[in-house]
Amino acid sequence: MDLPLDNKNQLESLLDGYSLKELKSIASNIIEQYKYNSYKGDDLINSLLVSKVYAVYRLPATYSAFTDALKHTLELYKDNIDSIIDVGAGSGSASIAVSHLLPNIKSYTLLERNKYMIEVGKSLHNFNYINYDLSLDNLDIKADLVLSNYVLNELDHNSRINAINKMWNMTNKLILIVEPGTPEGFNLIREIRDYLISIGGHIISPCPHNGICLNTWCHFSNRVSRSKLHKDIKGGDAPYEDEKYSYIAISKGEVTPCKTRILRHPQINPGYINLEVCTKEGIKHIKYSKKDKELFKKARKSNAGDMI
Numbered sequence: 001m002d003l004p005l006d007n008k009n010q011l012e013s014l015l016d017g018y019s020l021k022e023l024k025s026i027a028s029n030i031i032e033q034y035k036y037n038s039y040k041g042d043d044l045i046n047s048l049l050v051s052k053v054y055a056v057y058r059l060p061a062t063y064s065a066f067t068d069a070l071k072h073t074l075e076l077y078k079d080n081i082d083s084i085i086d087v088g089a090g091s092g093s094a095s096i097a098v099s100h101l102l103p104n105i106k107s108y109t110l111l112e113r114n115k116y117m118i119e120v121g122k123s124l125h126n127f128n129y130i131n132y133d134l135s136l137d138n139l140d141i142k143a144d145l146v147l148s149n150y151v152l153n154e155l156d157h158n159s160r161i162n163a164i165n166k167m168w169n170m171t172n173k174l175i176l177i178v179e180p181g182t183p184e185g186f187n188l189i190r191e192i193r194d195y196l197i198s199i200g201g202h203i204i205s206p207c208p209h210n211g212i213c214l215n216t217w218c219h220f221s222n223r224v225s226r227s228k229l230h231k232d233i234k235g236g237d238a239p240y241e242d243e244k245y246s247y248i249a250i251s252k253g254e255v256t257p258c259k260t261r262i263l264r265h266p267q268i269n270p271g272y273i274n275l276e277v278c279t280k281e282g283i284k285h286i287k288y289s290k291k292d293k294e295l296f297k298k299a300r301k302s303n304a305g306d307m308i
């Protein structure tokens with residue numbers, strides 16, 4: 001789902017008055033930095049302008065990935081959610097997504113160590129920030145939903161396990177973790193999944209079971225439209241980008257997970273549809289023929305990531 005136009009206009013106005021040449025050069029520098037320096041724990045955003053450019057070219061994509069993951073989680077998780085903690089909140093894309101899908105949340109706490117990210121976030125929304133380093137600081141706070149969106153891949157291995165324990169201790173009910181949909185991002189999600197199950201967590205989404213995951217690369221994709229400014233600063237003229245993400249939603253209480261989750265975009269052929277799905281018994285290939293009427297109709301309208 002795209003970031004609503006009002007939010008997008010507010011976001012892009014952050015770059016009013018700067019030269020396009022400067023913005024382009026900053027964007028290409030951040031893209032390089034993220035390519036080579038993730039997974040090391042470095043702080044990559046080192047000025048307010050860098051933080052603004054980063055928000056303009058990344059926030060619409062991280063917003064849409066988180067929206068998708070949360071939507072799929074809420075299809076299965078029906079308990080009330082009153083409060084959230086957004087860990088490594090950056091300029092707040094995931095919290096903005098939560099506010100759109102769960103408008104009755106009473107309390108938002110955004111934890112972030114980078115002062116430039118916080119400054120940009122404060123110009124986009126009114127949520128409460130706490131200056132917090134996930135690797136160094138401890139905080140005695142709790143919320144129903146504790147989330148992180150594209151954060152844990154920025155930590156080194158030891159800090160990551162520590163961070164997951166902190167998130168688990170902070171939650172009253174569930175945690176939702178979204179990472180890039182790369183093979184590395186998925187491996188990270190699988191490690192987190194195994195660890196949280198081993199300490200008593202219950203899968204909400206996307207998996208249909210709490211057993212061993214035999215998937216080699218479980219990821220989903222979301223199409224995000226690109227504005228003129230986005231094309232100007234990031235380059236290329238495709239009207240959209242496909243944002244790949246992997247995620248895991250885990251609850252402290254028992255939840256009934258889905259029976260069948262679609263893993264790849266349905267292959268639609270004349271008279272039949274092929275689906276690759278994950279089930280309790282493992283990965284399967286299902287064929288629905290036109291004769292299966294209702295199921296065929298449902299499969300034709302579905303996307304990777306949906307339950308069926």
Ligand SMILES: C[S@@+](CC[C@H](N)C(=O)[O-])C[C@H]1O[C@@H](n2cnc3c(N)ncnc32)[C@H](O)[C@@H]1O
Nearest residue numbers: 062088089090093113114133134135149151154
């Ligand atoms: C890729 S950005 C994602 C930001 C935001 N969650 C989003 O979805 O747009 C990663 C964020 O994690 C923050 N971060 C990285 N390591 C952190 C740490 N040790 N403690 C707190 N925040 C951290 C960074 O400062 C940055 O804001």
